Amino acid sequence: MDQAQPRAAFPGAFFTVNYLLLLAVGGYIGRAALLPPDPLGAAVFLIAALAGYAALYLLPAWLLSALCHRWLSPLLARGLAVLLASVTLLLLLVDSQIHELYGFHINGFVWNLLVTPGGIDSMGGGDGTLPTVAAMVLAVVALEAALMALVRRHPGHRRGWRGLLVVLLLCMAGERVAYGLSDLNGYRPVLNAARAVPFYQPATFEGLARDLGYTAPPREQWSVSADGPLKYPLHPLRSASGAPSPNVLFLVAESLRADMLTPEIMPNLWRFAERHGRRYSDHMSGGNGTRMGIFSLFYGLPGNYWFPFRESRRPPVLVSELLRRGYRPGLFTSARFSYPEFDQTVFATVPSPAMVSDDEGPGWQRDRRNVTRLLDFIGADQNRPFFGFMFFESPHARYYFPEESVIRPDYLRELNYATMDVHEDMPGIFNRYINSVHHLDQQLGRVLDRLERDGRLDDTLVVITGDHGEEFMEHGRWGHNSEFHDEQVRVPLVLAGPGVPGGVVATPTSHLDVAPTLLALLGVTNPPTDYAVGLPLDQAPPDRYRLAASWDAVAYLGPRYKVAMPMNAGGLGEMAVAGSSDEPVADRDAVMVRVRDRLVAVLRDMSRFYRH
Structure with missing residues (x-):
């Protein structure tokens, strides 16, 4: 009597190696955030955040492949794992290049560029760009396929997974707490490091801290909002009699x-x-x-x-x-x-x-x-x-x-x-x-x-x-x-x-x-x-300030300083400060004190034509 063939084991080692690859790419992206005054504190936070986020990046591929392995076919599951892991790695690699060149991650602007007619065309690019990108995509898929073939006979062991899961949960909880406390206290090294993590979702504890009786150090709150119904113009236009029409x-x-x-x-x-x-x-x-x-x-x-x-x-x-x-x-x-x-x-x-x-x-x-x-x-x-x-x-x-x-x-x-x-x-x-x-x-x-x-x-x-x-x-x-x-x-x-x-x-x-x-x-x-x-x-x-905007920020451009304010962001820790000629400033907090009144005027400019 023939015996049934044992079902192939789920390729856990494949996802372990991919997890390490995503950690490496995330570390490459985040290295620019390791700056004074506390590069060590930023590095510890970055490692903890990336440990959790790399797992989250890979979670859809792992979950879908596991379900396919259990309910459909191990062969189909391996193919799906290669495909989804390739997409995940490619997205992070693309994000690394966008961040390297432009200083932001894949965001609403990039998505708008991808889906709006004429968006991709507006980027230009040499005749060899598309074939080169296609070759890079194929190289990543080939790498993942080779990795799957290599680990197929070594799918990993269940032993140790529980310990790893505990470590990941501790990292994720720790970075949540660290960010929340940093946000309460305006601790910029951690806030800056968080912005270097692709697709980072911040957690704030203001309500909880208030309920627990914790009083954060005083800081001013700013909100540059793009919300609300318009009142534009404030009054209908009037023209002088016989106004010229050149x-x-x-x-x-x-x-x-x-x-x-x-x-x-x-x-x-x-x-x-x-x-x-x-x-x-x-x-x-x-x-x-x-x-x-x-x-x-x-x-x-x-x-x-x-x-x-x-x-x-x-x-x-x-x-x-x-x-x-x-x-x-x-x-x-x-x-x-x-x-x-x-x-x-x-x-x-x-x-x-x-x-x-x-x-x-x-x-x-x-x-x-x-x-x-x-x-x-x-x-x-x-x-x-x-x-x-x-x-x-x-x-x-x-x-x-x-x-x-x-x-x-x-x-x-x-x-x-x-x-x-x-x-x-x-x-x-x-x-x-x-x-x-x-x-x-x-x-x-x-x-x-x-x-x-x-x-x-x-x-x-x-x-x-x-x-x-x-x-x-x-x-x-x-x-x-x-x-x-x-x-x-x-x-x-x-x-x-x-x-x-x-x-x-x-x-x-x-x-x-x-x-x-x-x-x-x-x-x-x-x-x-x-x-x-x-x-x-x-x-x-001659002493006026000017305003400039990007997809997600508004900048005060003054005679001595520049302050870039993210849209819908609260807290001075979120702002970028430089001299008027883009030189670094020695004392960021002192600059914010000097331009405080003007920033209040900027906020009025931001909301003048909303119906309140």
């Missing part, structure tokens, strides 16, 4: 940092500013990314308002006023209006046929085609004022340009995100960027020459700027959307047209000031406080 033209470039506006790199814009425009030499975007930069430019509001404005499909009063006056809209982008979602915010009420997207081919080719379309639009109807917008893509990574635009021949020929060395290749990458900006200037020159030749500068308000800047590892980051370093938020601004005097303005200005400036030139008599946080550009005082 044409309005926005020329906005992706990733255009301020130091690119030189006679060598951008000769056409430099010459135009010298002859016809007003150049603002200390100007900052309202964001370190396209979404918040464009939002602040048109609304004159901080970026925390993006979310409720998008939900309510509320356009800025500037665009509403132009459409109310019967302006002829012509909007052109070398990306998409759906990413970021400007078709749901800034241009929510602009008719769809007036919005033209071109995302086929390299960015420099798109820009050339769109400039031709823009010029045709400008000359199409002389009987109505026009509202024009052009978004240039040439300077977006991977920095597009034709050979005739090369002024830095020593540039990196192929920018492959998957294989490049971010430190060794950066000089060549920066030269790519300079060449792409030079091509941008050539396209701007086509528009500006046409306006000058046709005599349209006397009846056209022209705004030329960048949505945000671009960093090239000057402070340890590349690109944008990661920090509020000057390289990421400082941009050029040139304004020209009727009512705009020439010259150079050195006082600190902001994208939040542009909408109030244009509305005043259009004869709107409301004070800017009715609809904006910014000021008319030429009313900006």
Whole structure:
């Protein structure tokens, strides 16, 4: 009589090795948090947190594989284990690279990038990037398959698992308690280490501590919120009798940092500013990314308002006023209006046929085609004022340009995100960027020459700027959307047209000031406080602070210090503090005392247009 074959044992050793791999990747991500004043305390917390979180990362793969092993087939369970472990490891590896480059983990911004039409395309990337990424995915899957084959005959023993489970539970409970106490007392080494753990979920004990009679050291609470119904504008717009209605033209470039506006790199814009425009030499975007930069430019509001404005499909009063006056809209982008979602915010009420997207081919080719379309639009109807917008893509990574635009021949020929060395290749990458900006200037020159030749500068308000800047590892980051370093938020601004005097303005200005400036030139008599946080550009005082936003933070940019405040976060321990030129500060707490009153004013700015 044949005996039944024994059921294969569940491959516990496979998950043990994967657990160690996840610990190693988590440690690599978290190493940057081991800083003074207490790197040892941060390290102990980080080890405890990663011990528990690595198990949680792996728990779905282990649980599903175990259920499959018990109820279906051991062979199917092994295949499922390899697949799910590969996905888990790949997610953590991707998170490590995102954190290394940008300083944040996979979050709502990254998810939005993945699921929004045009999001992935907006990242650029060399022709070899996708095959390289595919090869890396296959390598991880092959590693996991080989690991499964290796441990198949050594599935591990039940002995010792209970002890390991006890250790894990102690680590998880310990890090919960450590974080809760650190949050109560504002102990920054642990709070900073927690932010380095991927997908960390904080636990706070304020209610329990209060019930137990524990009194935490006094600290101020701040909350930068994006919640609540809007009250915008505070009062309807009013215009002076016979208010002028000049044409309005926005020329906005992706990733255009301020130091690119030189006679060598951008000769056409430099010459135009010298002859016809007003150049603002200390100007900052309202964001370190396209979404918040464009939002602040048109609304004159901080970026925390993006979310409720998008939900309510509320356009800025500037665009509403132009459409109310019967302006002829012509909007052109070398990306998409759906990413970021400007078709749901800034241009929510602009008719769809007036919005033209071109995302086929390299960015420099798109820009050339769109400039031709823009010029045709400008000359199409002389009987109505026009509202024009052009978004240039040439300077977006991977920095597009034709050979005739090369002024830095020593540039990196192929920018492959998957294989490049971010430190060794950066000089060549920066030269790519300079060449792409030079091509941008050539396209701007086509528009500006046409306006000058046709005599349209006397009846056209022209705004030329960048949505945000671009960093090239000057402070340890590349690109944008990661920090509020000057390289990421400082941009050029040139304004020209009727009512705009020439010259150079050195006082600190902001994208939040542009909408109030244009509305005043259009004869709107409301004070800017009715609809904006910014000021008319030429009313900006020299000691003012400015605001910039990212996907999940708002930054105070003062004359001496910068303070970045996470959205919906409480406690000063959550804030990042630096000098105004991004230099480290010796006494963070002393800085917070100095800027306290201004931070209170920032919080008022954050909530002025919510209905309370």
